[in-house]
Ligand code: NAD
């Protein structure tokens with residue numbers, strides 16, 4: 001069975017290709033390489049010993065999608081392709097809506113024409129409204145504060161409308177769409193062959209810590225130690241990217257086994273971890289001191305969030321298996337083996 005993976009050369013996509021191939025699926029990757037390199041896919045082939053079919057193309061290119069669906073028997077689509085930087089989305093909102101929203105519409109239209117109606121979509125925990133109640137469950141109020149988050153929520157809403165339309169039209173082949181709301185993906189494949197390869201200075205905590213560890217960056221700035229959390233630093237739900245990748249395989253398998261409709265599912269561990277706890281885990285697991293200082297809060301950050309993992313267990317039989325030690329160990333192994341990423 002062949003799965004189309006849009007954005008499959010990227011960080012989460014490449015790890016998902018490994019898990020799909022390990023589970024016996026064939027993988028077809030469509031990626032415009034705007035934020036990735038084909039080297040990641042070459043390494044996926046090394047890890048798995050299996051081939052990946054790759055086409056360089058844009059998910060907004062209708063003719064490209066038509067040609068793929070005509071030439072290949074695609075069973076389901078996993079849709080990672082999109083832009084993901086919150087700050088950049090505030091500077092370039094049209095680019096974000098074009099890539100993330102329009103791209104998803106074109107994809108769904110061409111899938112519908114080709115009668116392929118199983119889709120996994122990369123959503124984000126950022127679609128939740130700020131909440132005093134934790135953990136976040138999938139039925140909690142939604143609301144976003146930046147164009148990136150808005151683009152994810154819009155696509156979720158568009159896909160939810162497809163379920164309504166299927167019912168109204170009494171469609172014989174209804175959509176089955178899984179909206180996976182990721183919490184904070186970190187880590188890398190244990191081989192050290194694939195991992196996160198951010199452009200320039202990383203925005204996210206884990207790649208920043210790794211680059212301090214390797215000496216590319218002088219010290220970590222911890223954004224605030226006066227939050228109402230366990231130690232005053234921000235709390236997030238970190239999830240190992242390999243667990244996250246396996247969640248996509250489980251979602252595809254659940255849809256093949258009859259999961260229908262549009263289902264939003266958290267992919268998180270169910271537990272929060274503070275910035276300091278993550279830094280200290282990195283230090284003790286890897287035996288490296290991370291130089292750091294406390295600075296002011298980062299604009300737009302919230303104190304704490306983590307997700308309930310119960311619905312994922314129930315609907316797609318998924319839960320995390322890798323703990324924080326594996327996250328920091330694998331992040332460091334990838335960074336130390338590839339100081340300049342895929343270059
Ligand atoms: P990434 O940038 O590494 O991967 C995205 C891939 O999509 C890249 O290879 C890029 O070249 C490709 N791409 C972008 N626009 C495209 C287009 N129009 N057509 C074809 N290919 C295109 O990012 P990632 O961290 O792997 O994230 C994957 C998905 O998960 C994204 O949709 C992102 O918004 C979502 N997500 C990521 C996080 C995170 O923290 N990494 C959290 C929540 C959700």
Ligand code: UFG
Pocket residue numbers: 084085086124125126182183184203204205206208220221222223224233234235236275298301
């Ligand atoms: N942090 C620091 N120093 C840094 C970077 C981060 O102290 O140099 C702190 C932040 O203040 C926060 C925590 O580390 O408390 C995590 O920050 P990240 O930037 O790694 O992650 P966020 O939770 O802010 O955001 C991430 C993605 C978003 C996505 C969101 C929800 O970057 O795109 O998770 O899924 F929307």
